[in-house]
Amino acid sequence: MEIKDTLSAVSALSALAQDHRLAIFRLLVQAGSSGLPAGRIAEMLDLPASSLSFHLSHLKNGGMIRDEREGRSIIYRADFDAMNALMAFLLENCCAGEACLPGSQQEALKETIS
Template sequence: MDADAIIKALSALAQEHRLAAFRLLVQAGASGLPAGVLAERLGVPNSSLSFHLAQLSHAGLIRQERQGRSLIYSADYAAMNGLIGYLMENCCAGAVCGSDDASSGCAPAISDERKSA
């Protein structure tokens, strides 16, 4: 997952309705949710939500599958895994989960490398 894909994914999630939609899809699991249900739960017009789902889809974060006359959307966990992995490696310089307490998680791997800077 290169930097460009990361930016696309971050942009896709950086919006109220899209973040909420993605969270619902994650909760829904592999079975996913149809667009209509998503729109109703979010209180957003169908056409608006369709635009947002297209953004998420274009970013590779969700998948579309037709089932009868409904389009079922579901979260792409691999993509999300890739995004989080990138953030941990490149923007967190190390381990978030390695430490036992959550307070010290994200910290620079090298405590002080002023020499190379």
């Protein structure tokens, strides 16, 4: 997992920076590796299909989710590697060493992630 450049960090952040999209992503995180079909997400969040589709494509553009067709459904899954990279970027660029994590844990995370 590489550390993101500023541009991809911005698109990852803006993918999550919207109430419906954050809710969608959290659902997918909970769902784990089995993911959820679009219709099930729409149902759970009570969103019209076309609105959901708009947000899913935004999340996909930001690299935060992946999709895979399975029969008539399309299964969406959270991209944990991307989330990982985003966390690493924030830790590295927005936390200044002194804050957010004690130094030792920060070092350990860097090794884990990069």
